[in-house]
Amino acid sequence: MSGYIVAGILIGPYCLRIIPAYLVERMGFVGDIALALIAFGVGRFFKRETLREAGIKVVVITLFESLLAGVLVTVSMHYIFLLGWPLSLLLGAIATSTAPASTIMTINQYHARGEFVNTLLQIVAFDDVVCLLTFSIVVALINRRETGAFSYLDLALPLLHNVGAMGIGFLFGVILSRLLTPARSSDNRLILAIALLLGLSGLCSVLQISPLLSCMVFGAVYINRTQDKELYRQLNRFSPPIMSLFFVVSGMKLDIGALATFGLVGVGYFFVRIAGKYVGAFLGCLAAKTDKTTRGYLGLALVPQAGVAIGLAYLGQRILPSDIGNVMMTITLSSSVLYELIGPACAKVALICSGAIKRDQVSSSPVSANIHSNTE
Numbered sequence: 577m578s579g580y581i582v583a584g585i586l587i588g589p590y591c592l593r594i595i596p597a598y599l600v601e602r603m604g605f606v607g608d609i610a611l612a613l614i615a616f617g618v619g620r621f622f623k624r625e626t627l628r629e630a631g632i633k634v635v636v637i638t639l640f641e642s643l644l645a646g647v648l649v650t651v652s653m654h655y656i657f658l659l660g661w662p663l664s665l666l667l668g669a670i671a672t673s674t675a676p677a678s679t680i681m682t683i684n685q686y687h688a689r690g691e692f693v694n695t696l697l698q699i700v701a702f703d704d705v706v707c708l709l710t711f712s713i714v715v716a717l718i719n720r721r722e723t724g725a726f727s728y729l730d731l732a733l734p735l736l737h738n739v740g741a742m743g744i745g746f747l748f749g750v751i752l753s754r755l756l757t758p759a760r761s762s763d764n765r766l767i768l769a770i771a772l773l774l775g776l777s778g779l780c781s782v783l784q785i786s787p788l789l790s791c792m793v794f795g796a797v798y799i800n801r802t803q804d805k806e807l808y809r810q811l812n813r814f815s816p817p818i819m820s821l822f823f824v825v826s827g828m829k830l831d832i833g834a835l836a837t838f839g840l841v842g843v844g845y846f847f848v849r850i851a852g853k854y855v856g857a858f859l860g861c862l863a864a865k866t867d868k869t870t871r872g873y874l875g876l877a878l879v880p881q882a883g884v885a886i887g888l889a890y891l892g893q894r895i896l897p898s899d900i901g902n903v904m905m906t907i908t909l910s911s912s913v914l915y916e917l918i919g920p921a922c923a924k925v926a927l928i929c930s931g932a933i934k935r936d937q938v939s940s941s942p943v944s945a946n947i948h949s950n951t952e
Contacts, residue, residue, distance in 0.1 A: 580820050581913060584827020591832060600828045605777075607890040608787055610822035612777040613815045614884070615788040618676045618704070619795020620808050621697040633864035634695060638702040640860030641878060642672035645852030646710060652848045657841045662718045666896075666904050669714045670888055671849045673707035674700045675880040675919065682923045688932040692870055696877050701792065704884055708789050711888055712738060718896060737783045738790075744779065745790035748772050749797025756807065766810050784895050788884065826886050829893065830909045831902060838903055842910030849911075853878045869930050877926035880919030882912045 589597035627634075650668030653659045659667075679700055683693055712735060752772055756765050776794060780787040798804070854875030861871035889908035893901035927933045 580823035581827035581830070581909060584824040585830050585832065586827075587824075588828030588830070590828075590830065595828055600825065603825050604890065604894050605781065606818070606822050606825050607887050608777045608781050609774065610815075610819055611884070611887040612773045612787045612791045613811060613818060614676060614887075615704070615791035616773060616795040617680070617808055617811065618697075618701045619792045619797075620799040620805070621694075621701055622792075622796035622799070624800055626694055626698065629694070633866060634698045634702060636864045637695075637857060637860035637866070637874070638699050638706060640863065641699070641853050641856030641875065642703050642706045644856030644859070645849050646672040648852035649845060649848050652844065653841070657844055659841070662714075663900055663903060665714045666711070666718070666892060666900070667845060667907060669707060669710040670885045670904075670908060671845070671852065671881075672703060672710055673881060673884040673888070674703040674853075674878045675882045675884060675915070676700050676704070679877065679880055679923050682920050682927065683932075686924070686927065686933040688927045690930075690932045692874075692930040692932045693927070695866075695870060696874065699874070699878070703878070704788055704792065707884065707888070708738065709735065711892075712785065715892065715896065718900065737785050741776075741780055741783065741785060741787075741790035742793045745776060745793035746797050748776055749794045749801065752794075752798050753801040756802070756804065762810065765807060766814060769807055769811065770814070788887070823886070826890060826905075826909060829890070829905055831906055838906045839910045842907045843914070845907055846911040846914045849881070850879055873926040873930045877923045877930075879915065879922040881915045882919070886912055 585591055587594040589595060589600060646668040649671040650664045653664035653667050654661060676697075679696065682688070683697070752769060755768050760768075773791060773794070776790055777787040780790055795808075798807070857875035857878055858871055861874060866874075885908050889901075889905045893905045895901075896904070924933070
């Protein structure tokens, strides 16, 4: 991901200018499509039986680790780095998220299994729910502040839009489960799934909201109605070019001049968020009375952050005032490069120490592990 971001910076309008600025501004749909694919994949971890086993403890841990990280980032950005409250609140909202892609890739590569993995995946998914709700509220407040008017309807409207989009996502899940009969070919299955995902993503774009929540519900409803894991494998094989393009486009939007000014803030954001995630996860596990292993290593597995954070920064750059949106994108991208360097390694260490990855699996070659993962 870091390589794609750097490539985007090089060919973008702020460096070599191979891609003009007007073209980059018209590629916002790429982020929405990438987020839709990510969210649909995360939805498969919301199986009824898994949620029933986890119970309320997952919600408790998620609220502790996500909100503590958000509060610490907001306060530090305002009082230490002297950013305004609007930008500090936005960065705090983004800090609540965890990247599902990096964590899932690490789990798949080493075939990690067990209660720790189930808890981790559900928390990562719930993180995005908390992040999206928080981000929607903050964006509504900032937009009202810029126009000089505020009402409770303005605050509630983004939430109502998200609830409505989740309802449509539920409906799409039911429709897809009926359309994908055993008689359909693999090509037709993929075409129908992508068509509905693009339709849902486009609808969310019209409403100026992120497609994450609705597509997550879409994926959750489909897996619970069908238990069909093969469709998710098909989408995983289909999505790499889109994800690559998403990170390249994100790099093209990075203003190099702003990076010189706000890159240090990105480093500060990087460390403060990690501290908030780890301490919050530890306290949440204490409150939920989990075992000692989960308490000690869960926070380390929540370090990765990239796709969701960049997607929301991308969305914010489109719908917020340009001065706030550009700085938010710069800080998010600069910190995301650091997260992609250290995040997957932290997740791997947490999975090994928790026993989710067996020691003999770590010693096997990466090539054979990847081949085995792809064949499953």
